[in-house]
């Protein structure tokens with residue numbers, strides 16, 4: 225008997241986990257952890273998350289206090305950027321230089337990190353929210369003290385992420401590194417399965433493996449990195465399925481959502497096969513069009529949310545057997561998308577053409 229998987233959070237990640245469970249009739253139940261209702265959890269349910277923060281509501285406490293609530297330690301470590309950075313330092317995982325901002329001379333603390341820094345709220349930031357840029361000479365905000373970390377601005381050549389999973393027996397599997405383009409802190413597109421130096425893949429797997437082992441982690445975890453002079457520097461961790469892994473829905477025979485469920489339900493964990501090439505294009509505050517489905521390899525995922533400016537309301541995976549066919553599909557789709565999004569396809573094609 226497979227356990228029921230209860231997901232704290234009922235956004236698109238929970239929805240996609242539910243879709244991934246369907247072929248096995250593996251029941252996935254997303255719930256709102258901020259509600260004040262009795263959830264009727266069963267003793268053999270397994271609890272996972274799609275968000276990291278929620279209140280001590282009736283539902284929220286039931287989830288947290290369930291004996292099968294997974295990954296409490298990792299959530300505790302990652303939920304606060306100060307603890308997350310300290311974890312990376314403790315495990316010798318390279319990350320950008322940082323300090324925790326305390327009351328006192330903020331200028332001196334900021335300058336001790338670098339001339340140009342990014343100040344990040346310790347808790348609650350996402351999609352680039354809760355971040356400020358500061359450079360020597362700027363006036364710091366008094367409220368940063370006690371609430372934020374400051375880290376050096378990294379002159380990266382590009383950004384990549386690693387998505388991997390670990391099961392209760394400690395077995396670990398990984399996808400190839402994904403290349404990501406963020407604009408104003410929001411992911412616009414990812415490209416999978418580019419040629420990357422073997423050392424980058426190896427380092428990334430070593431580090432994420434070390435982190436998951438340290439936290440006795442069960443499920444999918446994502447690690448975002450900067451690439452600087454060909455070497456990786458870890459930006460941040462996400463203890464859950466991740467937007468930069470969405471291409472795996474059609475780009476691998478085992479999606480990150482299925483992989484997460486396999487780990488949680490203790491089903492066999494095998495290295496997900498990735499043969500072709502894929503691009504994931506985020507729909508930020510814009511609708512999709514039926515004619516897109518004429519383009520070979522195009523898969524639309526619509527979240528059913530109200531469209532608001534900049535809001536993630538869906539994504540499109542473009543998956544083909546090889547890079548040349550993928551570029552053909554990207555050019556065909558580029559002609560059909562809104563003008564403001566044509567640049568996403570230029571970027572993606574540039575990455576594929578190296």
Ligand code: ADP
Nearest residue numbers: 320342349350351352353375376377378406409
């Ligand atoms: P979020 O939780 O919102 O994803 P991140 O820390 O990943 O926050 O920051 C969002 C994006 O901002 C990153 O993907 C990167 O493009 C940029 N960024 C964040 N930190 C740095 C840094 N230290 N140097 C340069 N760019 C950064």
Ligand code: MG
Nearest residue numbers: 351448459460
């Ligand atoms: Mg990020």
